[in-house]
Amino acid sequence: MPADIGSHGAHAARPDELSGQAAPQRLAQAALRDLPWEVGVAKPDPAIVVDGVTRTFGGLTAVSVDHLEIQRGGITGLIGPNGAGKTTLFNLLTGFDQPNTGTWSFDGRPLGKLSPHQVARLGVVRTFQLTKALSRLTVLQNMLLGAQGQRGESFARALLPGTWRAQEKANTERAMELLRRFKLDAKKDDFAGILSGGQRKLLEMARALMSEPKVVMLDEPMAGVNPALTQSLLGHVKDLREEGMTVIFVEHDMDVVRDISDWVVVMAAGQVIAEGPPESISQNKAVVDAYLGAHHDAPLTVEDEDRMLAEDEAALAEERRGRHSADTTDGKRTTR
Amino acid sequence: MSELINAFAIAGKAALGFQAIFFALLAIGINVHFGYTGLLNFGQIAFAMLGGFGIAISVSQWGLPFWVGVLVGVAAAVVLALLLGLPTLRLRADYLAIVTIATAEGLRLVFRSVSATPVTGGTRGLSAFNRDFIDLAPWDTGRRYDILGTSWSGGELWVAAVGWLLVILFSLLVWQLMRSPWGRVLKAIREDEDAVRALGKNVYAYKLQALVLGGVFGAFGGMVYAVNTGSANPDQYQNPNTFLAYAALILGGAARVLGPVIGSMLLLFILQFADTGLRALISNGVIPDELLTSTDVAQIRFVLVGLGLILLLVFRPQGIFGDRREVMLDAR
Ligand SMILES: Nc1ncnc2c1ncn2[C@@H]1O[C@H](COP(=O)(O)OP(=O)(O)OP(=O)(O)O)[C@@H](O)[C@H]1O
Ligand SMILES: [Mg+2]
Numbered sequence: 001m002p003a004d005i006g007s008h009g010a011h012a013a014r015p016d017e018l019s020g021q022a023a024p025q026r027l028a029q030a031a032l033r034d035l036p037w038e039v040g041v042a043k044p045d046p047a048i049v050v051d052g053v054t055r056t057f058g059g060l061t062a063v064s065v066d067h068l069e070i071q072r073g074g075i076t077g078l079i080g081p082n083g084a085g086k087t088t089l090f091n092l093l094t095g096f097d098q099p100n101t102g103t104w105s106f107d108g109r110p111l112g113k114l115s116p117h118q119v120a121r122l123g124v125v126r127t128f129q130l131t132k133a134l135s136r137l138t139v140l141q142n143m144l145l146g147a148q149g150q151r152g153e154s155f156a157r158a159l160l161p162g163t164w165r166a167q168e169k170a171n172t173e174r175a176m177e178l179l180r181r182f183k184l185d186a187k188k189d190d191f192a193g194i195l196s197g198g199q200r201k202l203l204e205m206a207r208a209l210m211s212e213p214k215v216v217m218l219d220e221p222m223a224g225v226n227p228a229l230t231q232s233l234l235g236h237v238k239d240l241r242e243e244g245m246t247v248i249f250v251e252h253d254m255d256v257v258r259d260i261s262d263w264v265v266v267m268a269a270g271q272v273i274a275e276g277p278p279e280s281i282s283q284n285k286a287v288v289d290a291y292l293g294a295h296h297d298a299p300l301t302v303e304d305e306d307r308m309l310a311e312d313e314a315a316l317a318e319e320r321r322g323r324h325s326a327d328t329t330d331g332k333r334t335t336r
Numbered sequence: 337m338s339e340l341i342n343a344f345a346i347a348g349k350a351a352l353g354f355q356a357i358f359f360a361l362l363a364i365g366i367n368v369h370f371g372y373t374g375l376l377n378f379g380q381i382a383f384a385m386l387g388g389f390g391i392a393i394s395v396s397q398w399g400l401p402f403w404v405g406v407l408v409g410v411a412a413a414v415v416l417a418l419l420l421g422l423p424t425l426r427l428r429a430d431y432l433a434i435v436t437i438a439t440a441e442g443l444r445l446v447f448r449s450v451s452a453t454p455v456t457g458g459t460r461g462l463s464a465f466n467r468d469f470i471d472l473a474p475w476d477t478g479r480r481y482d483i484l485g486t487s488w489s490g491g492e493l494w495v496a497a498v499g500w501l502l503v504i505l506f507s508l509l510v511w512q513l514m515r516s517p518w519g520r521v522l523k524a525i526r527e528d529e530d531a532v533r534a535l536g537k538n539v540y541a542y543k544l545q546a547l548v549l550g551g552v553f554g555a556f557g558g559m560v561y562a563v564n565t566g567s568a569n570p571d572q573y574q575n576p577n578t579f580l581a582y583a584a585l586i587l588g589g590a591a592r593v594l595g596p597v598i599g600s601m602l603l604l605f606i607l608q609f610a611d612t613g614l615r616a617l618i619s620n621g622v623i624p625d626e627l628l629t630s631t632d633v634a635q636i637r638f639v640l641v642g643l644g645l646i647l648l649l650v651f652r653p654q655g656i657f658g659d660r661r662e663v664m665l666d667a668r
Contacts, residue, residue: 096530120536132531134524135665144517145524146535152517153537155545159512168517193665204531211535 028074028241029262029277037276037284040067047072047215047246048093048124053102055088055270062088063099064270070215075237075247077261077278079254081290085270086250087129090217094126095119106215121148123214127221129250133200135193139184142192142203143175144168146210175210181236182206183229198225202233209240216240218249222256234260254282266290339620343612345485350608351601354492354564357499358384359603361557362581363588363596364506365550370582371590372514373546374526376433378578379420379440383551384558385447385573386412391559392568393455395465402468406559413555417548425543432547440575448570461569469563470494495564502560503597506553511593522546523591583645589655591662598656606644610637 031044046069055063063085070076078086091097093104095116103112106124114122134142150171151157152164179185182202187195192203205221221237222230237260240247251257257264258278266274266281268290274281281287350356362380369375390409394400400408420439424431447456456462470477470491477490488496513519521542524532529539562568580603581596588599614633617623628636648655654663 094534096533115538116530116533117536117538120534125536126534128531128534132528132534134527134531136527136662137520137523141520141523145520145532145537148536150517153521155513155518158516158518159509161512161516164517191661191665194661207535 028071032071032074032263032277035276037274037280039272039275041069041275043069043071045072046070048104048106048248050089050093050104051102053089053092053099053104055085055092055097055099061270063092065089065102065267065272068265068272068275070246070248071263072246073241073244074262075241075249075260077257077264078248078250078267079252079257079264079281080267084267086267087219088270089267090126090219090248090250093119094124094217120211120213123212124217125208125211125213125215126217127204127208127219129219129223131197131200131204133192133195133203135191137192138189139179139192139195139203140172140175140188142207143179143210144171146207147171147174148211171210178206178209183232198229201225202229205233205236213245215246215248218247220250220252222251222253230256257281339616340613342485343609343616346612347605347609348484349486349488351605352496352500353604354495354499354560356600356604357496357503358557358561359577359581359584359600360503360597361499361506361560362554362577363585363600364503364510365553365557366578366581366585367590367592367596368510368522368546368550368553371585371592371595372519372526373522373543374429375425375543375547375550376429377420377436377547377550378433379436379438379575380550380554380578380581381558381573381575382436382440382443383413383416383554384561384577385440385444385570386416387555387558388562388568388573389447389456389462389558390555392457392462392465392562395468396457396462397455402465405465409555409559410552413551414548417551418544421544421547425540425547437575440578444570444573444575456570457568459569459571461567461572463567465568466491466563466566492564495560499560499564502556506556507593507597514593518542583641586655587645587648589658592655592657595655595657602656603641606641607637610640 035041035043048068048070050065050068052067053063053065054061078089080086088097092099093111095111095114095118103110105111106119106122109122111119111122111124134145137145150164151167152161157163176185176188179188182205184195184199184202184206187199192200195203201221201224205218208216208218218237222233225233234256237247237249241262261278264276264278264281265272266284266287273286273290274284276284362384365383366377366380369377369380387409390407390412391402391405394405394408395402416439420432420435424435446452448459450458452458473490473494475481475490475493477494479490481488481490481493483493514522521532521537524537525539525542533539558573561572565572581600584599584603585596586599587602588595588597611633614623614628614636615630618625618628618630618633652658652660654660
């Protein structure tokens with residue numbers, strides 16, 4: 001995908017890609033290509049629309065979003081410095097927290113009055129930044145819990161295994177399929193509590209997918225996952241888009257964001273300060289100012305980063321050499 | 337030697353008698369609450385009291401048939417569970433704990449108060465409500481029966497038979513429920529309710545259902561107690577019983593179907609064995625009077641149970657039936 005971004009100019013409209021033959025992942029990207037890079041810009045086919053949502057904790061305004069639309073079937077990256085309000089926005093959108101003001105809707109249906117489980121049943125499912133593996137359930141049980149519309153989850157029918165056994169079997173098969181995709185199938189009978197931190201992230205994501213959501217909101221899904229697995233996770237996330245899901249994810253790693261997002265929303269101090277396709281973000285003055293804050297001159301690309309690292313190391317080596325010579329003359333001072 | 341065998345037989349009777357059934361039923365309920373769902377109900381005895389008095393008041397005061405009394409007891413337990421759960425189950429876990437412990441004590445004080453005396457019999461309680469039930473016994477309840485060196489009255493045997501039938505029935509019910517998707521949701525709520533919410537389950541409704549179910553089990557425990565003793569007195573239903581039931585549950589192993597049952601039998605066995613054994617040792621002069629008199633025994637046996645529990649938690653924290661791997665997960 002990054003190659004595609006490079007080959008078409010940001011604003012070079014390619015109408016042929018909007019036709020039915022285009023691969024699904026290009027649809028969202030192509031649909032978003034002509035949009036101006038403005039905060040609050042209207043999307044052609046929004047799945048989620050947020051209007052005037054504010055949330056304050058005492059004197060602190062954690063979230064204050066005037067207008068935000070999330071394109072259906074696309075991958076939207078939500079970035080911002082620590083404490084920008086990303087997790088709080090997720091909490092608000094999924095009913096885990098109540099805003100002071102504002103409305104938001106999914107598929108035109110207001111979600112403001114709904115509790116978390118009702119939001120989830122509509123197909124908006126989130127994961128948590130602090131992973132919530134259900135420790136004393138096995139990995140497979142964790143997965144099965146994600147399945148929706150289970151007949152055996154009603155008290156009366158629970159007593160009549162005949163009414164739910166077939167469904168349970170089908171769910172188990174689907175769960176195993178997902179577990180294989182996430183390389184957890186060998187652990188299916190282990191308690192989720194013994195999984196490593198990264199494996200828990202994977203399990204939580206797989207469990208969310210088990211509910212066949214329409215919108216998945218992933219809060220730092222790659223945090224603590226090793227680079228090789230991150231690559232395959234990114235592949236999974238792209239697959240979700242392929243399947244027509246809308247993905248919103250929070251991520252601090254800019255390379256990841258650039259790699260998979262169709263659209264990036266930048267938050268700082270509770271507000272959306274910029275949005276646009278990934279390549280627009282690193283050029284945005286407001287983002288550089290707010291997101292990078294004090295590290296104004298910090299590297300933005302891997303190449304930059306490598307170059308600066310090399311420079312730093314060179315400088316350090318230089319310094320050491322200098323100190324070493326000082327040591328030999330001084331005789332008493334020791335190097336650290 | 338014969339005294340030891342005697343103490344063994346008496347303790348064995350206690351492990352099979354109505355008190356063991358009483359604690360087993362309380363603990364099966366607590367197992368649903370605490371073991372499977374993670375709810376802290378510290379007032380299980382209140383449900384038992386409503387069960388016992390449901391029968392007692394219906395039969396002795398209102399002249400209703402015994403079986404209607406059972407229904408009244410169950411209905412009262414359901415109502416209490418809803419009253420306790422509706423306002424607190426949306427809040428953090430500790431709210432339910434506080435409200436249940438206060439309610440259990442408060443309700444007992446109300447039942448024994450002067451103004452409630454016309455209904456509950458106050459501190460004297462109610463009696464003569466178990467005739468219809470005892471008469472159903474297929475054997476002569478007028479005489480005593482010798483079983484393995486202990487003597488049982490016919491009525492006692494009948495209550496124990498029906499009581500254990502209830503214990504088996506409820507254990508099967510719990511077993512079936514906990515291997516169903518419904519039980520899976522409960523266990524998941526115990527682990528992390530927000531995760532369960534995020535997966536589209538109505539956590540509040542499930543917690544209410546669990547509270548009601550476990551409360552009804554507790555009510556049956558109170559019924560067994562009242563029917564066996566033939567009287568219902570508010571002071572029989574003191575809250576330490578709730579904690580003994582917790583002890584039984586932990587002894588047997590929480591979140592295991594048989595944990596509360598075996599735990600209760602063991603608890604009663606140890607209590608009775610310590611009691612009879614210590615008394616025998618004191619009257620023999622093996623334990624000198626200066627160290628322990630027979631009047632201390634009633635208290636000392638609880639100390640022994642406490643020591644036993646401490647040792648258990650050190651060496652076998654999962655209880656008798658628990659899964660050690662499961663308990664050790666918390667250490668991570
Ligand atoms: N329950 C709460 N009570 C008080 N303040 C809160 C609460 N939740 C969040 N905040 C504050 O709101 C702000 C936004 O927090 P939030 O967790 O949304 O940040 P974030 O963008 O997810 O950051 P990170 O990238 O570090 O996860 C922070 O300043 C935080 O301290
Ligand atoms: Mg966060």
